[in-house]
Amino acid sequence: MGHDTSRHDHGDGLHEDLVRLASRRDALRIFGAGGAAAVLATLGGSQRAAAATPTAVVPTETAGPYPGDGSNGPDVLDDTGIVRHDIRRSFGSSRTLAKGVPLRVNLTVTKAARDYAPLVGAAVYLWHCDRAGRYSMYSAGVEDENYLRGIARTDSNGTAWFRTIFPAAYPGRWPHIHFEVYSSVTRAVANGPIVKTSQLALPQSVCKKVYATSGYSRSQGNLAQSSLSNDNVFRDDQAVHQLATVTGSVAKGFVANLTIGV
Structure with missing residues (x-):
């Protein structure tokens, strides 16, 4: 890329x-x-x-080359163990832990046609790269891992939450997290249909703090060579609906919040 x-x-x-x-x-x-x-x-x-938080329909984006949903090679969605909040470890035959700065992602899903009311009982499949920029199931050395992937049900507030790590910045892309929204967990583990595919962007000020820590050294240079305005996904004027609000610290971990309309 x-x-x-x-x-x-x-x-x-x-x-x-x-x-x-x-x-x-x-x-x-x-x-x-x-x-x-x-x-x-x-x-x-x-x-x-x-x-x-924005109350507008989140733009549809590419799932990228590493979705793990069966659309481009391997399929993790129908594997026992994929429905979970803590996605840091692989599940099944491996229990490898993806290390990095702690991050909790709260993704609140609303229904645009219902005046952006919370979408209760939907499902979010979320995935992203590790701190070395690798995607489990695809990248060299982690083909047999499935960490940093999981499905969570939206609660009474429309929120699906995940316990994970802060992803790396790799060449050619702004730091981001992928997600797919399904109408229910049952539909998600049965591979669809997908309600919405999009991506969450992470703010630069937080990225700089994380990438100054051990394990993220390559991300510093990659971040310096990219920008939201030039990113091939976030460069349009709809990116404001994809930029998460992030609070916390390196020592205690961060929390990313994003509310989307579908």
Whole structure:
């Protein structure tokens, strides 16, 4: 996969991401009247992450070459053990632990046609690379692993959560997490139909902190050579609906929150 080898000045992370991706006029449309104030404060120079989450349909994106859902080679969805919250270890014949900075992902799914009401009882299949940029089931050395993949049911708030690690930045892509939404766990483990396929983007300021730690050394250079605006997935003006709000620390771990409409 090709990538832009030029270096970019990325500023201060989430604040600059939002400046690029949402104008003041767009804030009211995207976040609603209540959330717009928080967004506009960020646009005005506050270093705090906006409290609001987008209430708009998340764009459909490619599943990429390593989905593990049977559409491109191996299929993990019908394997016993795939329905789980903690996706750090492989399951089945291997119990290998994917090491890295702890990350909890809370993905809240809403139904656009129902005024963005929580989608209860749906299922999210989530997967991403490890701290070396490898995808289990595909990459050299981890073909026999299935870590960092799992299905979780959305709760009464429409939220599916996962305990995982912070993914690497690899050449050609901005740090991201893949997901597919299904109408139920039953449909997910039976391979569909898929309601939505998309990706979650991680803010630069947090990525920089994580990639300064042991095990992520290659990610520093890869992050410096990429940007949200040049990424082949996130470079359109819909990326504001895919940028997670991330809180926490390297010492205690991070929490990524994203609310999406389907």
